[in-house]
Amino acid sequence: MNIDNIWNKFLSIMKTKLNSLSYDTWFSTSKLVELNEEHAVIIVPTIAHKKHLSESYIDIISDIFNSITGTNFNFEFVLENEYNNKKITVKKEEEEELGVPYNSSEKANLNPDYVFENFIVGESNRFAQATALAVAENPGKMYNPLFIYGNSGLGKTHLMQAIGNYIVKNTNKRVLYVTSDQFINDFLGLNKKDKDGTNFDYVDLFKDKYRNIDVLIIDDIQFLGNAPKTQNEFFHTFNTLYDDKKQIIISSDSSPDDLKHLEDRLRTRFNWGLKVNIFPPDNDLRREILRKKMANMDFSRHISDDAIDYIANMCPSDVRSLEGALTRVCAYSTIFFQEEITLDLTIEALKGTITPMTNFKNDIQKIQRVVAEHYNVSVEDLKSKKRVATIAFPRQIAIYLSRQLTDESFPKIGIEFGGRDHSTVMHSCDKIEKERKENKQLDNIINEIISKLE
Numbered sequence: 001m002n003i004d005n006i007w008n009k010f011l012s013i014m015k016t017k018l019n020s021l022s023y024d025t026w027f028s029t030s031k032l033v034e035l036n037e038e039h040a041v042i043i044v045p046t047i048a049h050k051k052h053l054s055e056s057y058i059d060i061i062s063d064i065f066n067s068i069t070g071t072n073f074n075f076e077f078v079l080e081n082e083y084n085n086k087k088i089t090v091k092k093e094e095e096e097e098l099g100v101p102y103n104s105s106e107k108a109n110l111n112p113d114y115v116f117e118n119f120i121v122g123e124s125n126r127f128a129q130a131t132a133l134a135v136a137e138n139p140g141k142m143y144n145p146l147f148i149y150g151n152s153g154l155g156k157t158h159l160m161q162a163i164g165n166y167i168v169k170n171t172n173k174r175v176l177y178v179t180s181d182q183f184i185n186d187f188l189g190l191n192k193k194d195k196d197g198t199n200f201d202y203v204d205l206f207k208d209k210y211r212n213i214d215v216l217i218i219d220d221i222q223f224l225g226n227a228p229k230t231q232n233e234f235f236h237t238f239n240t241l242y243d244d245k246k247q248i249i250i251s252s253d254s255s256p257d258d259l260k261h262l263e264d265r266l267r268t269r270f271n272w273g274l275k276v277n278i279f280p281p282d283n284d285l286r287r288e289i290l291r292k293k294m295a296n297m298d299f300s301r302h303i304s305d306d307a308i309d310y311i312a313n314m315c316p317s318d319v320r321s322l323e324g325a326l327t328r329v330c331a332y333s334t335i336f337f338q339e340e341i342t343l344d345l346t347i348e349a350l351k352g353t354i355t356p357m358t359n360f361k362n363d364i365q366k367i368q369r370v371v372a373e374h375y376n377v378s379v380e381d382l383k384s385k386k387r388v389a390t391i392a393f394p395r396q397i398a399i400y401l402s403r404q405l406t407d408e409s410f411p412k413i414g415i416e417f418g419g420r421d422h423s424t425v426m427h428s429c430d431k432i433e434k435e436r437k438e439n440k441q442l443d444n445i446i447n448e449i450i451s452k453l454e
Contacts, residue, residue, distance in 0.1 A: 002204055006068060007032040013064050026053060033083065037209075040065065040073040043080050050077040069205075070189055108168055108175040114161035120292055122285030123409045123422060125155060128276040132159045135247065136166035139173060139215050143274040145238075145248035149255050150278035153318030156251040159278075160217050163249060173214035180223040183210075187233050211240045215247040221270075222252045222259055231263050238269055248273075258434060277430050281319060283407030286312035289319060290326055301333055306343035313407075314350060325350055364402045364416045370452050371398040374445075383418040397446065399425055400432035405453065 010032070015023050026049065034041035044050055053061070054077055065073050105112040116136070121129050128148060135146050146163075148156050164175045178186075186206055210216065216237075224231060241248055252259060255277070256270035281289065290308050311329065315322040332349035333341050368379045375394035382395045395417065402413045403425070410422035417425070436443045 003032060003035050006035065006065075009068055010061075010064055013067075014060075017060065026057065035073070035205075038071060038073055039076070041076045041078060041083070043083055044077050045079075047079070050079070053077050105165055105168055108164055109177045110161050110164045110168065110175070112165060114158045115165050116162045118292075118296075119155065119158055119162055120285065120289050122281055122288065123411065124279040124281050124285060125159075127426075128159060128278045131274060131276050132163050133166075135249065136163040139163075139167055139171070139247035140245045144242065144245075145250055145270060145273040147250045147252070147256060147270050147273060147275045148278065149252045149275065151280065151318060152253060153320030154278045154280065155319055156278060157219055160219060160249055160251055164215065164217050167215055167247075174212070175215040175217065176209070176213045177217040177219070179219045180221050183218060183234065184224070184227075184230055186210075187230050210237050213241075213246065215249070216241055217249045219251050220253070221250050221262075222254060224262060228263075231266060235263070235266055235269075238266070242269070242272075254437075255430075255434065258437065277426070279403070279426070279429065281322075282409045283312055284409065286315070286322055289322055293323055293326055294330075297330065301330070301339060301341055303329075303341035304343060307341050307346040310343055310346050311350070325353075328353065364406060364408060364413065366453065367401050367405065368398050368416075370449060371401065374449055374452070383416075385418065396428040396432050397449070399428040401446070401449065401453075403429045405450070 011027060014027055018027075030042055030044045030049065030053070032040065032042050042053075044053060054075070058075060061075060062072065065071070116129070116133060119125075119129060128150075131143055131146065132148070135143050148159060150156055161177060164177050167173050168175050186209065189206070224234060238248060250270060255275060256267045259267055259270075287308055290311055294303055307329070311322065311325050315325050329341060329346050329349045332338075333345060336345075338345055365379075368382050371394055372379045372382055375390070377391055377394055381391045382398050384391070386392070399413060399417055402408060402416070403410070406413075408416075410425045414420040414422050414425045432442075432446075436446060
């Protein structure tokens with residue numbers, strides 16, 4: 001329903017609620033000229049109209065608009081010359097034609113704190129960060145769509161919003177960040193009914209929000225759901241943006257191929273661009289994250305290296321739990337008036353709150369020996385260039401476990417496996433992680449090997 005239809009429906013309802021004199025005096029000469037998100041602009045003929053409508057009629061106006069659109073608008077009553085001279089809100093079509101900046105993180109639904117400058121880079125996320133920056137510098141021209149995936153708490157949302165904030169700051173392009181839940185909720189409103197039982201179709205508003213943009217960033221696509229209609233709407237939204245060479249950025253906890261509940265045509269399109277995996281941070285990166293967060297906190301206490309190491313070792317899997325542990329330790333030291341955050345204080349503060357990933361110390365050589373023994377091959381085979389399946393697959397499992405159960409970086413692991421480069425190591429980790437989710441037998445084998453390492 002376009003703006004004229006909304007206004008005409010509003011007038012028809014208002015006419016039933018007022019006598020003819022009041023209606024003709026206050027509404028017959030007024031006109032709705034803008035309806036953007038939660039803001040409505042109505043042109044009125046006189047200053048008296050501005051005052052009277054905003055003071056005496058605002059409640060009934062709001063109620064009627066809400067019954068028609070399902071939205072609570074903020075109303076602005078203006079004279080025609082004010083509207084023309086001040087251009088209170090430039091229409092979206094005019095913004096694109098004139099190149100008027102749309103550079104508000106708030107309008108784009110972005111958190112302004114998520115920027116590249118405070119995204120801490122290590123071996124586990126370097127490739128993802130580099131591709132994200134490349135997209136931010138040239139949106140719509142390369143890596144489209146950009147699909148970022150990895151476990152929760154590794155920085156996917158930070159990286160996606162950093163792209164959005166960079167584009168908002170440096171270009172006039174329109175950016176929209178939403179979660180899949182927000183997309184679903186907006187879609188569910190497409191068939192809203194007003195109080196009269198009339199089917200209100202605000203497809204125009206929906207399409208304007210999601211298709212009249214230059215960059216769409218959608219988080220947690222795995223929650224898009226099983227509903228065919230929702231997936232169909234996203235499919236058409238994707239196609240419209242892609243065909244118009246608009247940038248699409250998507251995140252998920254799994255790679256596109258693992259999103260089995262989504263339609264094949266969606267997963268196919270997610271594979272059109274570039275897929276990048278964010279891995280859990282290695283020990284060096286975890287320490288760096290803790291030091292940077294400590295430096296950025298308004299906190300005067302000193303934390304020892306031992307305490308940093310302890311937190312890093314206790315929270316190996318994701319950045320969010322790492323930061324949460326540090327926050328708890330800092331709060332504990334404040335409550336108990338401790339000037340220095342020592343190892344003993346850190347252990348006490350985290351007692352019973354975090355279960356470490358392993359209770360044992362592993363090294364790559366030990367993992368190589370155990371995996372080689374399990375598959376009846378030699379450690380030399382695992383380090384060799386041999387590509388036969390009976391050696392290549394155990395090698396990939398050993399590489400995967402070396403990443404999961406030690407603090408070593410990708411390059412270090414590669415060196416221990418015959419001088420392989422870090423991209424080969426990352427591929428092995430990604431492959432085994434995926435197959436482990438799909439293959440219960442393989443998962444059992446890996447758990448059996450892990451039990452031998454304890």
